[in-house]
Amino acid sequence: MTKPKIALVGGGQIGNAIAHLAAMRELGDVVMFDIKENLARGKCLDIAQAAPISDFDVQLKGSDDIAVISGADIVVVTAGVPRKPGMSREDLIEINARIMATVAEGIRTHAPDAIAIVLSNPLDAMVTLCQKITGFSTNRVMGMAGVLDSARFAFFIARELGVSVRDVNALVLGGHGDAMVPIVRFANVNGIPALELLKHKFGSEEKAHQIMASLVARTRDAGGEVVELLQTGSAFVSPATSAVAMIEAVIHDQKRLLPVCAMLDGQFGVSGYYVGVPCILGVEGVERIIEFELTADERRLLDHSVGEVRKLVDNLPL
Numbered sequence: 068m069t070k071p072k073i074a075l076v077g078g079g080q081i082g083n084a085i086a087h088l089a090a091m092r093e094l095g096d097v098v099m100f101d102i103k104e105n106l107a108r109g110k111c112l113d114i115a116q117a118a119p120i121s122d123f124d125v126q127l128k129g130s131d132d133i134a135v136i137s138g139a140d141i142v143v144v145t146a147g148v149p150r151k152p153g154m155s156r157e158d159l160i161e162i163n164a165r166i167m168a169t170v171a172e173g174i175r176t177h178a179p180d181a182i183a184i185v186l187s188n189p190l191d192a193m194v195t196l197c198q199k200i201t202g203f204s205t206n207r208v209m210g211m212a213g214v215l216d217s218a219r220f221a222f223f224i225a226r227e228l229g230v231s232v233r234d235v236n237a238l239v240l241g242g243h244g245d246a247m248v249p250i251v252r253f254a255n256v257n258g259i260p261a262l263e264l265l266k267h268k269f270g271s272e273e274k275a276h277q278i279m280a281s282l283v284a285r286t287r288d289a290g291g292e293v294v295e296l297l298q299t300g301s302a303f304v305s306p307a308t309s310a311v312a313m314i315e316a317v318i319h320d321q322k323r324l325l326p327v328c329a330m331l332d333g334q335f336g337v338s339g340y341y342v343g344v345p346c347i348l349g350v351e352g353v354e355r356i357i358e359f360e361l362t363a364d365e366r367r368l369l370d371h372s373v374g375e376v377r378k379l380v381d382n383l384p385l
């Protein structure tokens with residue numbers, strides 16, 4: 068049986084980290100395409116030379132010819148420009164839409180049977196563009212955002228409560244922008260609601276809600292916080308790790324329930340837009356979208372977030 072072929076379109080910070088993590092986990096052979104001459108070759112050669120030490124045995128091949136992605140099982144798109152301090156993800160739309168247009172054509176031509184995972188920002192718009200241009204069925208085109216946003220939320224909760232991140236479960240839905248929707252009532256530490264534990268720690272319900280609100284705010288701004296610190300680029304290890312969890316779920320047909328930017332067809336009362344929702348990820352890509360009843364507050368927040376996605380997407384040059 069042949070190994071899965073994982074193609075990375077974009078060999079910058081995130082693409083490089085995905086290549087390394089995917090190789091370390093031996094998820095498949097990795098090819099990388101970057102528009103910048105020799106960049107992908109250099110990145111792949113560097114990672115491959117770590118193989119004897121880290122003890123992974125997969126093929127890595129970089130190229131500045133997109134034909135390198137031919138026949139890929141999975142294509143992960145990180146091609147595009149990252150934010151600079153003071154920028155929102157939305158500010159990237161014009162330049163990254165142009166990049167996505169050429170990249171998606173390339174995917175349609177060279178990897179027509181692939182499952183595509185998009186990371187380029189603004190995420191919800193870029194994944195929409197990728198699906199429209201490739202013409203792939205919507206289960207085969209998805210975006211990575213919720214896994215990362217949920218991990219950030221879980222991390223902040225764990226820090227605040229002084230518990231292991233292993234025991235924290237958190238879920239963030241909606242668009243990958245400032246209006247994302249952390250589902251507070253589901254946040255828990257091994258089943259115990261995080262709000263309960265905050266109440267216990269701070270002695271009042273009011274204070275617990277106040278602290279939770281600050282964790283939610285920090286989650287929404289987590290990407291920007293990293294951008295401000297780095298000054299020259301945006302987060303890359305955590306987005307790459309999130310993408311690798313999704314790649315693994317697809318390649319190993321794990322049927323994981325993960326928050327994924329998926330095309331909605333009536334779920335959560337939304338049709339025709341890509342939005343972050345809980346999905347079952349397996350070998351067919353987005354195999355199922357999991358719905359649950361929202362509270363009135365969650366409904367309002369999700370509607371607002373979808374409204375922001377809609378504004379972005381409706382202005383796309385499709």
Ligand code: APR
Pocket residue numbers: 076077078079080081082100101102103106145146147148149150159163166169170186187188189300301302303306
């Ligand atoms: N085809 C292939 N690669 C391209 C193209 C293209 N048409 N245009 C640009 N690239 C490459 C760049 O040469 C660069 O190496 O995309 C890479 C992007 O890498 P970085 O600038 O390091 O950005 P990164 O941090 O990896 O983020 C990539 O993901 O999370 C989002 O906001 C982030 O949009 C950004 C994207």
